[in-house]
Amino acid sequence: MxxxxxxxxxxxxxxxxxxxxxxxxxxxxxxxxxxxxxxxxxxxxxxxxxxxxxxxxxxxxxxxxxxxxxxxxxxxxxxxxxxxxxxxxxxxxxxxxxxxxxxxxxxxxxxxxxxxxxxxxxxxxxxxxxxxxxxxxxxxxxxxxxxxxxxxxxxxxxxxxxxxxxxxxVDTDAFNNTALNREMKRMELGISDDTFVLLSIGELIKRKNLETLIRAIVKLENQNFVLLICGRGVLESFLKELTVSLEIQEKVRFLGFRNDIKEICIASDVFVFPSYQEGLPVSVMEAMSAGLPVIASEIRGNTDLIKNGVGGYLLSPDDINGFSESIQVLLEDAKLRKDMSVKNKDEVKRYxxxxxxxxxxxxxxxx
Known part of the structure; x- marks a missing residue:
């Protein structure tokens, strides 16, 4: 052999x-x-x-x-x-x-x-x-x-x-499974049907740049949202303390390491990924497979997957205002989210x- x-x-x-x-x-x-x-x-x-x-x-x-x-x-x-x-x-x-x-x-x-x-x-x-x-x-x-x-x-x-x-x-077919029920997963997570769900996935380390995302959501006009962060890492305590100091701890949920990422993606509305450095992020491909618009940093890897203004938005990693404004646009425009969803589900089939x-x-x- x-x-x-x-x-x-x-x-x-x-x-x-x-x-x-x-x-x-x-x-x-x-x-x-x-x-x-x-x-x-x-x-x-x-x-x-x-x-x-x-x-x-x-x-x-x-x-x-x-x-x-x-x-x-x-x-x-x-x-x-x-x-x-x-x-x-x-x-x-x-x-x-x-x-x-x-x-x-x-x-x-x-x-x-x-x-x-x-x-x-x-x-x-x-x-x-x-x-x-x-x-x-x-x-x-x-x-x-x-x-x-x-x-x-x-x-x-x-x-x-x-x-x-x-x-x-990414197994794109796995995200089309009817067993992945959006309402049931939201109920399990304690999130109401009308709450706008932002999702980010990755290690809680400097490279993933979650501080920019947390500071961006402070500026949102519409406050009917929750941010789910999946992952563990050395910056967990720092990021939790940051949400407290910004008085948004009720808006951010740290879910830790998860084995139900597909279901969480299906239960979310927009994926946000402000990372400083990537190869080709699997989490972005998973989000696209679930039909999520993606707001991401304009860096190597992300630019292979997301076309700016088509499947989401690409921004400088430290552009706090840009992330906030992009989230606000998608929060208020359900048709735009739907259009971007269709584009991403089609684009990710190449991967x-x-x-x-x-x-x-x-x-x-x-x-």
Missing amino acids: KKILIVSSVSRQFYLFEQGNIEVLKSLGYEIHAAANFNDVNERLDTLDIIRHHFDIERSPFSFKNSKAYYQLKHIMKSEKFDAIHCHSPIGGVLARLAAKAVGNCPVIYTAHGFHFYKGARFINWAIYYPVERLLARYTDHLITINKEDFKKANEFKAGQIHYVPGIG DSSIIKNKMREIYSSL
Whole structure:
């Protein structure tokens, strides 16, 4: 049986983003191994048919532990004699490609889930990550990028083959399931039928820029709304305290990590996503699949998905007034929301998970 090793920094990569790839690899007859730091282990991993290998990788490029992790990973590769390697994350991609080069002949796939150098990124990002990715592209048989900006930049590199595969896709049919009942989910959440529901999904970290959204809703004229925030993160306490200081704590609901995102999307009216940096956000694709207009930051990834004025609005990440005004427009115009809903549900079909799986099947088969 053929054996492939999927490498990432954290194990949640496998159940959040690799299920489609694992399904394709199984159908091609691969025995699937997964290497990561499994300190973030979750019971959802048990649903995957993978063989686990722990190594002490750290996400920080400055961690000395990564030198040890490199030797651990090289040992795993030597012991198992894999037929292929598929690596993810900046540090996972670095260590896996260096280890694969040291061990010997084995085709390597690297998926860049959003280069850390991009239009508007800090100089230090370009200084650290750009030369590393450019160099390691020489050790990469298939370099996969998930948005158009990264694909264009990757074509400056000397990788074996460079592909544009837009993320992991989204199961658009799952959002058309009649079992997803808007009224019942609202009742469960304690939200009345006439309340306007804003939704945002993502880690509560600086990169997701939820402070801009919270400050924007303070300015809304119509106060018959609620903002649902799904996710956890280090800024949770800060953001909750901010709502208190702005006296809008009754308008913002922190729902934490959720397994019912589809239902929550269906129960909402508008999706707001003011992030500073993205590769190709799955949460935006899910919102589009649910027929939600999207108000988002005008950044890489978001601009691939949303056409300004068609499926929603694109704004500078720090434009508090712009976010507030865009929300106000959609709050008051049900017909515009409906038109944008139709546009997004049609546009997101291009990113259906079945299309992504077919693209990955072609790449894996070519090995």
